[in-house]
Amino acid sequence: MDHPHTTPEAPRAPELDLLLACTRWPQTAADRELIRLEAARPLDWRRFLLLVQHHRLVPQVGHNLHAALANDAPAEQAAAQAAALDELRLLASANAFRALRSLTELRRVVQQFQAHNISVRVLKGIPLAQSVFGDLSLRATGDLDLMIDERSILDADRLLRAAGYRGLYQVERFTPRRLAFYRSHWKDLAYHNPVTGYEVDLHWRCFRNSEMPGAALCAIPTHESVCFGSFEVNTMPAMEGLLYLCVHGTLDGWLYLKSLADVGAQVRTMGPARLDALAELAAAYGILPELTAALVLVRRYFGMEHWSARLLDESDPTVEHILRFAAQALEHGGFLSNRGAIPAGAMMAFEIGLRRNFRYRFELLLRVLFRARMWETIPLPDFLFLIYPLLSPFEWVVFRLRQWLGKPSSSVTLSI
Numbered sequence: 357m358d359h360p361h362t363t364p365e366a367p368r369a370p371e372l373d374l375l376l377a378c379t380r381w382p383q384t385a386a387d388r389e390l391i392r393l394e395a396a397r398p399l400d401w402r403r404f405l406l407l408v409q410h411h412r413l414v415p416q417v418g419h420n421l422h423a424a425l426a427n428d429a430p431a432e433q434a435a436a437q438a439a440a441l442d443e444l445r446l447l448a449s450a451n452a453f454r455a456l457r458s459l460t461e462l463r464r465v466v467q468q469f470q471a472h473n474i475s476v477r478v479l480k481g482i483p484l485a486q487s488v489f490g491d492l493s494l495r496a497t498g499d500l501d502l503m504i505d506e507r508s509i510l511d512a513d514r515l516l517r518a519a520g521y522r523g524l525y526q527v528e529r530f531t532p533r534r535l536a537f538y539r540s541h542w543k544d545l546a547y548h549n550p551v552t553g554y555e556v557d558l559h560w561r562c563f564r565n566s567e568m569p570g571a572a573l574c575a576i577p578t579h580e581s582v583c584f585g586s587f588e589v590n591t592m593p594a595m596e597g598l599l600y601l602c603v604h605g606t607l608d609g610w611l612y613l614k615s616l617a618d619v620g621a622q623v624r625t626m627g628p629a630r631l632d633a634l635a636e637l638a639a640a641y642g643i644l645p646e647l648t649a650a651l652v653l654v655r656r657y658f659g660m661e662h663w664s665a666r667l668l669d670e671s672d673p674t675v676e677h678i679l680r681f682a683a684q685a686l687e688h689g690g691f692l693s694n695r696g697a698i699p700a701g702a703m704m705a706f707e708i709g710l711r712r713n714f715r716y717r718f719e720l721l722l723r724v725l726f727r728a729r730m731w732e733t734i735p736l737p738d739f740l741f742l743i744y745p746l747l748s749p750f751e752w753v754v755f756r757l758r759q760w761l762g763k764p765s766s767s768v769t770l771s772i
Contacts, residue, residue: 370397371404372691378408378417379613380658381489381621383424391424401440408444410692412496412614415451418444419494452493458482459492461554462500463587468515469504476590477503479559480601480618483582483591488621492584496614499555503574506539506560513545513558521547521556525728533738534731540566541722562600563607564723565707567716569642570603595637598622602650603643609706610653610682611695620654628662635666645674645710653682674710681706724748729755 368376374394380387408417422441459482469476478501485495504512513527524546530538543561548554562574579590580597592600598619605615626634631651638647648668652675654660668675685698704724708717725745733754734747 369403369690370394370399371401371407374399374404375407375411375413375417375613376657378420378424379413379617379620380420380624381416381617382625383420387420388424391421395421395425395437399436401436405440405443407691409447410694411612412498413617414444414447415494415496416489416617418448448493451497455482455485455492455495455497458497458500458554459584459587461552462589463584465500465502465516465519465556466589468519469502469512472511472515474504474508474512474515477579478582478589478591479503479597482584483589484597484618486582486584487580487591487594488618495618499557501557501559503559509535509539509545509558509560516547516556516558519549520551521549521554523547525732530731531738533741534728537726537741538728541719541726542728563603565716565719567713567719568603568607568711570599570646573600573603573641594622595634598634599638599641599643599647602638603646605650606646606678606710607707609685609698609703610650610678611685611693611698613657613686613691616650616653616657619650620658620660623651623654624658624660626662628664631662631664632666635664639666644668645672645678648672649675649678649682652679677706677709727751 374391374397377387377390377394408414418441421444425437425441462478462482466476466478480501481498482492485492485497489495502512510528513523517523517528525538527535527538527545539560541564543564544557544559547556547558549556559574562568562571573592573596576593576596578593580593581588581590591597601615601619605619608615610616623631623634635644635647638644645668648670651660651663651667652670655663670676670679685693689697704720708720711717725748727744727748730744730747730751733751734744736743
């Protein structure tokens with residue numbers, strides 16, 4: 357079918373256009389020709405490298421750029437272009453090494469969980485790289501995202517700490533009341549290994565807000581397996597996993613193009629019938645606006661030939677709300693803004709606007725009034741637990757002051 361009306365876009369910087377061409381997956385002959393045309397324009401190659409690293413796209417962009425470019429660049433461009441290609445090659449090699457080490461760490465942690473009868477699924481990450489890109493080194497390696505049953509939180513926490521990880525919160529010291537509250541109103545626990553540098557996010561729910569539509573995506577009993585030799589991990593079924601990426605990216609404001617590239621790699625080759633099935637599944641889960649907005653962004657930035665009549669129009673209020681925030685988040689700072697550049701109030705207002713029912717918004721309010729970090733900063737006894745909302749504004753001011761005092765001189769962080 358014909359695509360619905362799309363608002364005309366403002367001209368983009370040539371460095372961004374080249375980045376977007378290099379991020380298309382899987383690559384076609386037309387994509388490679390587009391890369392050659394974009395690379396022939398006058399470019400600031402240092403800015404291009406900055407964009408690639410900022411959006412965590414080094415391995416994918418490096419692979420596609422090397423494959424597309426011939427060795428006959430004009431003399432005035434050859435030196436800068438060759439230097440950029442060399443740097444991308446080095447960064448991609450470092451990512452490949454990290455991916456292999458992360459696979460080893462993932463195996464260590466998963467096998468520890470399995471040995472103690474903790475069922476675990478892996479979200480995104482290495483299984484996604486293998487199943488979507490066909491090579492775990494072609495996706496920037498990040499945290500290990502593990503999904504467990506909420507009844508296993510304390511056992512999993514104990515195993516991670518025994519494996520050298522340190523939690524953001526000392527969950528083993530939570531009283532039963534606080535653990536129950538945290539389990540009901542948050543979705544994960546974050547861990548860091550100070551020796552190896554690995555980070556683990558331990559999930560028991562897809563999204564922080566239990567009233568966010570799509571929560572059942574992670575509760576589905578079926579799974580798919582991804583094999584790495586003799587090591588096998590369970591992950592979400594492909595269609596549910598794709599919808600999870602759409603909602604997860606939405607809640608992050610689509611600030612980094614890596615998340616959108618993961619979606620684009622899966623939908624750009626889908627025909628209309630497959631897209632119809634995906635849209636029907638999204639509607640059944642109540643997350644059709646999130647899917648629609650994600651596909652509009654894929655079409656806008658990476659190109660997409662097919663469409664589905666079952667998707668919503670861009671004028672749908674929720675779709676429009678998502679697209680407006682994503683455009684602001686990306687375009688602010690020339691596609692180089694980090695998460696710290698988005699005010700907390702703006703993120704909260706965006707999340708509030710995604711759904712308008714009382715229970716959804718009340719969950720957001722509870723998370724603000726009973727922030728878990730207050731429990732360690734101000735360790736009230738359980739019988740005073742309900743006083744925390746009164747202390748919340750003061751704790752927030754102290755937290756922001758500490759953040760401001762500890763802020764580094766540069767707010768730009770590069771990551772592949």
